[in-house]
Amino acid sequence: MIPAEPSGWNDEPIRPPNADSTIGWAGVPLSDTLGYYGHVKRAVIPTNTELGFTPDYASVDPVKIAEAFADSFAKAVESQKVDVILEHVYTGGYWKDVEVLTWDIRTLHGHDQIRPMLVERLPKTGIKNLRINPQVAPSLETLGDDLSFILIHFEFDFEHGTGVAVARLSPLKAKTGAASELADVASWKIYTIGTTLETVQGWDAEFGDKNRYQRAKVYDPEGKGRTYADLRRDEADCKGEDPVVVIVGAGHTGLSMAARFKLLGIPHLIIEKGDHAGYSWATRYASLSLHGPTFTNHMPALPFPHWFPVFLPAQQLAKFLYHYAEIMDLNIWTNSHLDGETAVYDEEKGRWTLHVTRKDGSQRTLHPRHLVIATGMSGTLPNVPEVPGMADFEKNGGTVVHSSRHRTGADWKGKRCIVVGAATSGHDISYELSESGCEVTMLQRSSTHIMSVETSVRYLFKSRELTNRRGGQPLELADQANFLKHPYPVEYELMRRGQKKTRELDHDFLEALSNAGYRLHDGFHGGGAYSMFPFQQGGFYWDTGCCQLIIDKKIKMLHTEIERFTKDGVVYKDGTSQQADVVIFATGYMNSKSAIQALLGDKMAKKCHERWEKGNSFFIGPEGESIINYCPLPQKGLYAAFHQFAFTRFHSTRLALRIKAEELGIDVTPYGNKPLGPPSTAAGRQPRPEGVPL
Template sequence: MSPSAVPDWDDTPIRPPNADEQIGWAGVPLSETLGYYGVIKRPQLPTNDRLGFKPDYASVDVNNLVSQFIVPFGKSVEQQDVNAIINHIAEDGYWKDVELLTWDIRTLTGHDNISAMLTERLAVTGIKNLRVSPYIPSSLEVLGEDLSFVLFHFEFVFAHGTGIGAARLSPIAARTGSAAELADISSWKLYSIGTAIETVDGWDAENGDKMRYQKAKVQDPLGRARTYRQLREDEREGRDGFQPTVVIVGAGHTGLTMAARFKVLGIPHLVIEKEDTAGYSWGSRYASLSLHGPTFTNHLPCLPYPQWFPTFLPAQQLSKFLQLYAEVMDLNIWTKTQLDGKGAVYDEKSGQWTISVTRGDGSKHVLHPKHLMIATGISGTLPNVPQVPGMSEFEQNGGLIVHSSRHKTDPAWKGKRCLVVGAATSAHDISYELVENGCEVTMIQRSATHVMSVDKSVRTLFKPRERTNRRDGLAADLMDQSNYLKQPFPVEYELLSRGQKIARDLDADLLQSLRDVGYRLHDGYHGGGAYSMFLFDQGGFYWDTGCCKLIAEKKIGLLHSEIEHFTKDGVVFKDGTSYQADVVVFATGYMNSKSAIQALIGDEMAKKCHERWEKGNAFFVGPEGESIINYCPLPQKGLYSMFHQFAFSRFHSARLALRIKAEELGIDVTPYGNKPLGPSNTAAGRAPR
């Protein structure tokens, strides 16, 4: 196929022809909604075109503006004057809340929705003493020649602890954007504001409460003179009547992060892991796997990585660190243990689960936690291996068929002909590894792929976060506060294309070299790159760590076809051409026909919790632009599901743990109601496989 026949930088290559009828709500154009999902309206950014003028941002004294704005705004909040608060917010502005005003993760859009939430929740929340954060400087945030915000962070106290926030101001009420107008705070409105819980009743999810929780010396509460090691062993093994308040299923980075929060907050916990070590899911993959997200964004709570660690951490090194993290943080983990999720029962009267677990030695244990958390990941555990005629004949004649999740390159394969089916991250990583081991490799690219370089684009776009946890940078928790509160996901989505324009310029030579050999490229939904696809599709992109050069130099062959059947020594494609192969690697993702709650506890519970996995909405993003499943209270009390990248898990694990701590302290954490959940059958209009 000629490269010119493939539309470039366009949604077309990743959008099915019948998208309006099959994906999302019928008749809703993709141009008006996020990703495939037809119920999340795309926001209108306050660009110069929309404002109707070019603001004189150079004249703005940011600190003076923020200090003037915060006084009347804070007074309105403290006095619970909803009308006055609304007057400070743009008509189509956003208020995102994480476990503070709403005891949930919510994004309210527009005056009516925000006003209704504030009217109901301000009185019980009791926010006071709202002030500019002394830790994060206010700034003029320039996001392009046509768009800037004044970004500031704030903190406050509320009825049960303290909170944090971040906000973006825009001169929406100005008429000309002159220096005189921009000096007047009445010209500015909040385009977005975010609030979140930071402490509850003196408890902090990063530091605990040393004054009340820790004693000067470790003592045996039962007076048996047990040493620290004996105390830890008895706690971990559940002796002496130990009963966890929280049971977490899964000891990957998400489950361990959550467990660490509970340890700090003094909440008894137990992690159930079916494999033999914590972090197994990372260490068990192909040997060359490295994280494509920079290490400085992936720090774990309480115990960050050493600064000398590689910028892109090898998965095996991460797995080792996770095992040590679990040990150092004194996390209670039962490995080689299975949960009988189908037998899990929640008693509404006692507020407890009854669950049965089977340990590696065959012993069965019945536990009664108040909270059950599923942290088994979003990628699924069932490899998607297409069933193609002739597979058995190929294998009987010495051929090897393997899925990327189980792939291990054998040095004895040198000189072997390897066919890799797929063209996203795993396919590229494995192809690169096979070439390094002397194999003859051909990749089958079945659909277009978004490509961005790690060494140039990723590092450039993540540059503002590179000094995280360093002397001249922000601490990870402060960086998270900014990243996850200054904007809800719909606004972030709308801004993604601006970063991708920078990436395209940086990667121009790389991308052209791929086009020259017929590699099919796309730029994500609405030009937003990988992250515009991640929450919806979870795949279809590759952050290049070297494989693209091998493809451009034709050291890795490239085909665009589908396998029709295997032969005794290779495959025949649907176009009639054939290929001889010794090894076929299916880098085709996971079946994901059952999502986390459904797979573990069953169909009825998944239905009750509105958990429906389907292509087009892998993270269960609801109409407000936030996940209706992830890190938030579910319709089934005492049940939680969690999955995401390191930084997201780091921030949201603290808020969710504080919510549970508040509940343990007897605080009413009933979520703010009327949460929109999307269509009643399947979120993207397609039944799950």
Template sequence: MDIELQRDPQPLVQDWLSDLNAALEARDLSRLAALFRPDADWRDIVALTGSIETVSDRAAITGRLVEAVAAAGARNFAIDTERSPPRDVERAGEACVESILTFTTAVGTGAGVVRLKRADCRAGEAMAWTLLTSLESLHGHDEETVLAHAEEPAFDRDFHGPNWLDRRQESSRYADRDPTVLIVGGGHAGITAAARLKALGVDALIVDRMARIGDNWRKRYHGLKLHNQKHSNHFPYLPFPKTWPKYIPKDKIANWLESYVETMEIDFWTGTSFTGATWDAGERRWTVELDMDVAGGVHRTLHPRHIVMATSVSGTPNIPEIPSLERFEGTVVHSSRFASGADWKGRPVYVFGTGTSAHDIAQDLHGNGAHVTLVQRSPTLIVNVEPGAQLYDGIYYGKGPTLEDRDLVNASMPLRVMKKAHRILTDQARAHDAPLLDALERVGFRLEFGEDGTGWPLKYRSRGGGYYFNVGASDLVAKGEIGLIQYDDIADFTATGFTMKDGSDRAADLIVLATGYKGQDHLVEQLFGTEIARKVGAIWGFDERTQELRNMWIPTAQPGLWFQGGSFAQCRIYSKYLALQILAAEIHRD
């Protein structure tokens, strides 16, 4: 075997870092270029560029990295000896050495990940395939320092004055101050953002229109569970108990949100509707209008300097224009308002859509004895919940690095490497699922497997849906126990159902529109007006220039307006960077 292939990961990385530091200090572009593969990717999360962006290919990386390092005052790139050591791994089908790094900048400390392909080490001059640089903390404002300053003296007792609970309740009323940050939306996105901000000493208040914390999960359809396992879904600071089931039921999630808010001492106003806000450029703050559903109704006006929209990437029901549906005299309900199939036993029901909600609702209806049929509007990605759907979360399974290290490795995957990895995983999932997929196609179900065969995770990042993790509904469709028709075969709706293009009539008592949700773009125009919506632009989905999700977790073109959303893992990971940027803005406000 080639001697270079036998070298331990540690010295390989150390040699590469020594050359990196020297090249950056000398601003030697040619020497720096030699340290990266021609097809390398560098992803930065706030640390050097002040944003989240990915730069691809050697020539582009070299120039941008030298400029960014100089501007950020970055130096002393080294192996982080406090975290997982350099190791051999396989990423996107490639044997690599992967190492977690540390470095410093003018404003804080950074964390990074470098990957060297083992195949490139034969010549003894390793080249980086991928590099991540991310902001870890701000000087003097790390979480441990903030906590130490916030702690009360151990024996500070005032038996006749307000105790901890009194102070906590009084503080959460915001009677004598405005929150620095107002978070709109009290699901996992808003709560993780608030937890991160509190840990950094930034005053944040969540407002949510639901009557009880967790109701955005508690009030969803009866049989709902998470479709990926708990290992990837933990919250910051407080992981789920080991005794919890792999797939967490909705009510357990709802109760967890409620207990987490209490445990983390997060300020949260329930029954509170955010009705709009205007920006005062001179004062650099918002004027926010809130309606609170308490006895008699209360209106509050607040003046936060930052608003974080955490209303989910799929928060507003999408009810499409369906020609002639108004003729139908039966019940029509969007999936967000569907509770249970118990009332529809023995009755004909049609569920429009073939994504996750559509299949789950159809399975619920079938289990309750309804005669249910799916109406397919577009091709859909189907993958068995095990093992196929879980393959993409493989980094979170098994013994090994801490959750924080796994999150950093997860964040270190640039888009085109992620696509390569996901094509491999999608091919594996399709091979596992071939019998089911063949059976679905035989009954006329139209399948697809994501852009260029990259599977469900990138569909979620692009459009927020369009797939189903099979937990039984697809088997019922394949066997004909849940019916299937194509939307394009419907001619017109009638008072009692609809007529097909072949002339046959279909009776229906209930139509469920599992037609997805509108993105956050919709709410921005509704709540902030057309001018701000136009200034901010599109939210979610990939920006071709930066190769990142648009307007997520970074400053937008509208000062003081931020967006947080995504999966449990995305919110856990990126809430950290969101909070750090808001803290930095506050530190430098004056």
């Protein structure tokens, strides 16, 4: 059965400030919406309770059912008989499309939304030869005692290339769930399906195109006899022609996008303000490591070595990214600045005018057709509260710093440190300070979701540990399943199933933490970190050691805020005081996620529907997909790209193929009527007043 809302856990502190506890946007109960944001409706998943019976899944032959279903579904799709296609889809089912039918990222829910999309787009797309992917056999996917699906991977051809799809079938037409019923393919319908591009006119963003793009030896297209080194120097300096695409940012997202363009034969250039590729990772606090497993974080075309640690240190990642850019022959101008204020798009010519200042002070004017902003998931303005007395504290030798600029000094042993904030950065820095011999106090202002990296996080990712290795699934197939088999509203409902198990695994650890005075919660609707991440970004910590120091009282916990600084410490809002040498604000960022606004200003941000919203940091629209990230924007030729490694790896392929299709002259006009949602700043709060800055 679906786990009940967790008892003994309290998620009230993580609701947006001033949010009504019952009503979200447009009078929608918060219990019916994702992330308490008020306009993304929760999905109803086909559990035994919803079906009204207990299916005899043990009797199911998934291959036999899948083959019969695929044959019938393929005929319906190729004949473009929309009503027949919809007979294969549950009335309340989901069709997620990533840049093949819609040339956008869309999730259509129910027949009323799916039908008009298919009527308009199937004739333009011409999907044919839909077949089961021979690399992965259909399987029975069991997600609990009360929920199972038949999982099918498809391949298909379409008007301009090839694509892939992943579908989940449920016995939605069965009456009793008996073995004889489940053996009948007519009992099964699609609950979710996802479709996406794989190649465009033979161009492949993962493997390149050796027939068109590679030769037996280095070849100078201009016939000048230039060597490899000559060609690389001229290409990196953009001599002879402007890049087709300019990317801002050489972190993992910018490098992933550039790698895709390299493989697709699209001239590109990265503008990076730091010294080298991966600079943003190299300059973080020394103890930082990735909390996502390395086997899920591989870069495009050049995976991490299998011997890398499961949770990669940021310094090791930075080194890999530096060499990744070199090995992949990516074009990067480091120590360079793009002047966003003077960036202009010429609608008639279909190109940008960009002014770039390079390291030596020289200026270049570029005219690319596409601009990708890949400046990261965090904002550019650290959020350091203005607290009275801060200047006097610093004049007296005290240190005040934001977590993004913190570096533990070699001589800090014995220093009295206060860390404001109890999410990932707050814990990592507190751990680092304690291990360096500092006296540490952490201020936990609201409750935090906790999972242990070594136990529960590894449990959640256990099925993917062999990805790209002997005995495991190829990375591209794992990504297809991860990002196509369900849209986010369905994933949101499934999260608490895994979360229920992690609570059991972490029970003693979490109980000890609670007994130490730590305030815990379990994510929105009990869904853990990923139920929060697209909305709050923070509010959770995957423990790599800090929590044990809190349990052991080596790190002191307080539940208050700083009211004012004194010359040698702070006074808290509860009236108590504390002496301190260092105060570190692990309090996040201003304008987090507003990459377009930060680079190109308010006018462009408003045009692209980008607005900073606490409570919706990924700009999730009513369909459950971001209206900003990796998708076409109202400003032609402009894209924003940010997310974790696996998401970036999958979606960079599709965005690059979309741009390649446009460069090949294919009509990539996106499917219309995309809902954007209300211009809110958080669930239950009023829209930003006119005239108030983003």
